[in-house]
Amino acid sequence: MTRRWILAAISAALLGLGVLVFLHPDRMISPGALSQSHSELATDCFACHLPLHGASQDKCIACHALADIGLRTTKGLPLTSPKVAFHQQLASHDCMACHTGHQGVARILGKRRSFSHELLDPAVRGQCQECHAPPATAPHRGVTANCAQCHGLTGWKGASFDHGKFFQLEGPHEAPCATCHVGDDTSRYTCYECHAHQPDRIRAKHLREGIRDFENCARCHRNAHAEDDD
Amino acid sequence: MKFGLLSREVLPFFLALAVLAAAALLVDALLHFADAVWVGRYLGIPGVLLIGGSFGYSLRKHKLIAGGNPAGLLRLHERMAWAGSLLVLVHAGIHFNAILAWLAVAAMLVNVGSGLTGKFLLKRAWRRLGETGAELKRQGLSGPALEERMHWDTLTFNAVKQWRVIHFPIALAFAVLAAMHIVAVFLFWGWK
Numbered sequence: 001m002t003r004r005w006i007l008a009a010i011s012a013a014l015l016g017l018g019v020l021v022f023l024h025p026d027r028m029i030s031p032g033a034l035s036q037s038h039s040e041l042a043t044d045c046f047a048c049h050l051p052l053h054g055a056s057q058d059k060c061i062a063c064h065a066l067a068d069i070g071l072r073t074t075k076g077l078p079l080t081s082p083k084v085a086f087h088q089q090l091a092s093h094d095c096m097a098c099h100t101g102h103q104g105v106a107r108i109l110g111k112r113r114s115f116s117h118e119l120l121d122p123a124v125r126g127q128c129q130e131c132h133a134p135p136a137t138a139p140h141r142g143v144t145a146n147c148a149q150c151h152g153l154t155g156w157k158g159a160s161f162d163h164g165k166f167f168q169l170e171g172p173h174e175a176p177c178a179t180c181h182v183g184d185d186t187s188r189y190t191c192y193e194c195h196a197h198q199p200d201r202i203r204a205k206h207l208r209e210g211i212r213d214f215e216n217c218a219r220c221h222r223n224a225h226a227e228d229d230d
Numbered sequence: 231m232k233f234g235l236l237s238r239e240v241l242p243f244f245l246a247l248a249v250l251a252a253a254a255l256l257v258d259a260l261l262h263f264a265d266a267v268w269v270g271r272y273l274g275i276p277g278v279l280l281i282g283g284s285f286g287y288s289l290r291k292h293k294l295i296a297g298g299n300p301a302g303l304l305r306l307h308e309r310m311a312w313a314g315s316l317l318v319l320v321h322a323g324i325h326f327n328a329i330l331a332w333l334a335v336a337a338m339l340v341n342v343g344s345g346l347t348g349k350f351l352l353k354r355a356w357r358r359l360g361e362t363g364a365e366l367k368r369q370g371l372s373g374p375a376l377e378e379r380m381h382w383d384t385l386t387f388n389a390v391k392q393w394r395v396i397h398f399p400i401a402l403a404f405a406v407l408a409a410m411h412i413v414a415v416f417l418f419w420g421w422k
Contacts, residue, residue, distance in 0.1 A: 003395045010399045014406045021330060021410065029414040045418060054420020096420065105328035191403040 003153075048101060057095040060148025066093070084131045091121045117153035139177075139186050168223040191217045243350045250342065254319035261320070274321035278408060280314030281338075288401070292374045300315065308349065315342050333413045349356035355390040359383050 008044035021028045026042040034042055041047045050056040063074045072078055087093075098114065117125060122128060128147040134140050139161070150161040163169050180189045191197045206214040268298055287307035289295045312332050320333040362383050369407055376382075 002392075003399070006395065006399045008400070010403045014403060017330070017407070018410065022415070028330045029328045029411075029418070049418045051417055082279065102327070103306070169241060 030102060030104075032102040033100050035103075038101055042114070055096055057093060060095045060099075061093070082143070086115070086131050089120050089130070090125045090225065091119060139184075143187065156195065162230055164222075167218045173224050243346055246312075246346050247343065250316060250319070251416045253316050254323060257316070257320045267312050270320050270323065272321075273317040275365045277314045277321055279315030280310045280317065281408075282314075284308075284310035286312065298334060309343060309399075311342070314378050315339075322414070328411075328414075330407065330414065333402065334407035338399065341397075341400050344393075348393045348397055351390055355387045359387045373402050377395065 001039075017028075024043070025045055026033075030042070030045070033039075048055045050057050050059070063073075065074075066088055068074075068076065069087040070079070070083040084179075126148065132147075134143060150159045152158065152160075167173070169175075177186070179194075180191065182188070182190060192199050202214065206212075206230050258270065261269055284307045286295070286298065286305040287300070288302050289300050290300055318335065318338055322331065359380070363376070363380060368381055371379060
């Protein structure tokens with residue numbers, strides 16, 4: 001008799017829990033709260049999940065049109081502060097590789113893939129200006145392409161520019177940028193205005209050697225010692 | 231005598247629970263140390279399989295299967311249920327988010343506690359009954375006189391055996407809650 005009552009009580013409790021699962025799936029079975037923007041979907045699991053297949057990228061894209069990501073809201077309104085629109089250029093579109101809707105899942109998985117330039121379609125990987133506007137800083141003035149000359153794909157910081165590829169800065173040439181790049185404009189340079197490089201002297205010396213095109217000094221002189229490097 | 235009771239019954243009971251908790255913490259710490267926390271997500275599967283396998287003893291006890299030595303199956307039941315509970319605890323320690331999963335773990339722990347209680351309580355009652363019977367026999371009692379003197383002890387032992395009345399529904403509640411959790415995972419998780 002006691003056993004029957006205990007079984008009846010436990011069965012009733014389990015039945016109640018079963019009902020709660022359907023009424024409040026967000027609390028009963030959801031692995032953590034959804035992000036603020038998805039909070040209205042908290043009790044509608046199948047808005048994002050396909051039965052037996054987990055969260056579906058097709059369902060993501062149904063709301064987040066690929067062409068609009070980073071540019072417009074899911075309602076088609078322009079973003080007040082647009083982000084870099086790179087999703088359109090990804091080599092593969094696997095939303096869940098980088099994103100998770102539930103906070104609990106984010107805690108478990110922890111290291112979801114964050115953005116990496118390696119995820120971009122190789123055809124557009126080198127077209128930096130498709131996503132990035134050239135900075136208005138002095139070293140970038142006039143630079144239009146070939147960012148990889150100084151920047152790697154892992155981060156903007158840690159840029160390395162080997163000035164020696166163009167002209168070795170040593171001895172008296174280890175001078176402030178503006179000495180040669182007037183007004184910090186790195187798209188141009190001049191070797192004149194220095195006591196050793198007077199235009200008349202340079203002109204006469206080069207003409208004596210039969211050299212008429214001598215305005216781009218670094219084309220031939222890659223350091224202070226060599227008379228002629230190329 | 232009191233120390234004997236403590237060392238024979240109480241300490242082993244709490245030690246068994248403490249070892250389970252310590253082992254779960256140790257495995258969890260090792261997973262964190264090895265930067266393999268994600269493994270815990272999948273430990274629920276072997277854990278449930280072990281616990282499920284341990285029910286072989288229950289099936290034998292309820293004569294739903296015929297083969298197997300009950301005493302051996304009971305040892306297997308205890309060990310498999312302990313190991314399975316350990317894996318489920320590590321699995322649960324990784325992510326406590328949904329109430330249903332919480333309840334399943336709580337029911338499992340109650341079940342482990344109930345199992346250990348039964349193990350030590352029954353053992354003690356059985357030994358006490360044997361010791362009393364032997365003592366009375368030494369005093370020259372036998373037959374109806376022995377039965378009369380042991381009447382209350384026998385009743386007590388039978389009452390202790392009723393512990394199974396509690397253990398089975400607790401196990402049932404755990405099984406149902408675990409099944410609901412597993413169904414929810416299969417329904418919503420992306421296995422890739």
